[in-house]
Amino acid sequence: MLPQHETTARLAAFSANLRLLCDRQGSISHICRKVGINRQQFNKYLSGKHLPSSGNIRIIANFFGLSPEVLFSEPEHFRALVDGNFFDVLDNLRRAPQVLSFLDTVAVSSKVDMGEYVGCYDRYQYSSIYSRKILRSAFCIFQNGDFLNHYYVERFPSYDNPKKTEYIFKYHGFTFPVEDRVFCIDFESVQRNEFTFGIFSSVQRSAKRFMFGIVSGVAATMFRQPFSTRAVLHYRRPGLLSREELQSTTTLDMNDNSIPREAREYLGEAPDMIKPS
Template identity: 30%
Template sequence: MNENFAKNLRHICAERVSTAQICREIGINPQQFNRYLSGAGMPSAHNLRRIALYFDVMEHLLLSDNATFVAARGHLNRNRPSVHKDPFANAFPGDLARLRHYAGAYHIHFLTPSWPDHIMIGATFIDEENGQMNTRTIERGRGPSQERLQRTRYDGRCSFHGSRIFVVEFESEQEGSITETVLYPAHRQQRTYLRGMTLGLAWRPRRMPYSSRAIWKKIESRVSLRSALEKCGIYPVNHASIDPTIRNFLLEKTGMAGEE
């Protein structure tokens, strides 16, 4: 049985980018997983169930002889709807169990090209609905010269793949635009800061595309919605209200996985 399972596991792992990614997403020790691949060990019932759920295959099929497994796998793939009909069906939400840990409210920070040497602070809310993690982002504030108040709202979804959080949002008002943010949770036990990059369109001039480092800071649950929105705005980089950790990251004084 070890040999059959090992062959079947190697066959199905070949469909993925790397075994390292598989181990991260399942949550299995890589050394132990390599023992399964080599046939030197068999998973416990618990780990077998986790592997089967991850690859969307029946447990008994993983334990069958390799010829049966390959034939059954080919039959399943032929009868599944093509992912090209809806490429985002498999993209969102990704690892929902991991993503749920990041639900809640955040203040988002990035260097805005519309006002050089200033940091935009907005508010993003992540919540679950019908098995998807939705986002709502609000940006508002006046520029350094106290121009008229700017307001923008984005709605979107986020997903979790390969220890990264992907956020895609759409601005339905004005001319409409799409933004994408990729966040890197530095430590599993630390969710105060989420670092990454964001790509979108500047408010001015001429709504030009831009990219910027971005860092999200978790808003404490005791903070009211009104208080969270009141902090949104456009601030000079050296403003006293800017968290030093945030300022240092945006000014590239620390790396993507820098210490808190």
């Protein structure tokens, strides 16, 4: 049994996150009819007076297309995820016939400890847009039902005014741990024209948690050239991304001291970016 303060915190987080989801859904009466929960009882969940039973938590989570534990995330992190439209995008993606066929083939095995991978990461790679700059993006893996999903955000400052953001890209996708490797497939939702693919391997010799790998991106047009390059995931903490982490994304000089030594050594002293000539 959880200590009282932890129970109180979970109850407060659940009610705040549920209110946010309901505000965006439109009609609470419609939600109650769909999930089969009495409106009076549902209002107690919204007000934080009662925590639903485990069965009702699963029903509510399924209705919004989330895993139950995501509903207990810190409200600030949860709002950042919702504000990015990550839920809607992933829900629509999972409904696509081609994706359903793919997921049936590569569904996560029950033998895989998905909790080993979930959490927030700094993602480092040489930029395909800004020459000789290392891109630091905010990356998050979270459990959604029987699958692992991920999302990450890239932010590029202006050349003329580094304090001003020139480009923002948001990616959403699926994560598949297979044989001590982590495969990622995602798509960009701002320009809506690029797919990226990645494969990572954990670094066991380091006390810190790193995953080293290779990522490739292919856009629908040649306005953004296809690329392939090395990439590093540096684990930071459990949970979802906060607004502060999303705002810390930027491009860095190659020898910036904020980049972990292990990441800089793996990326190398010169960009290894592969692009069409």
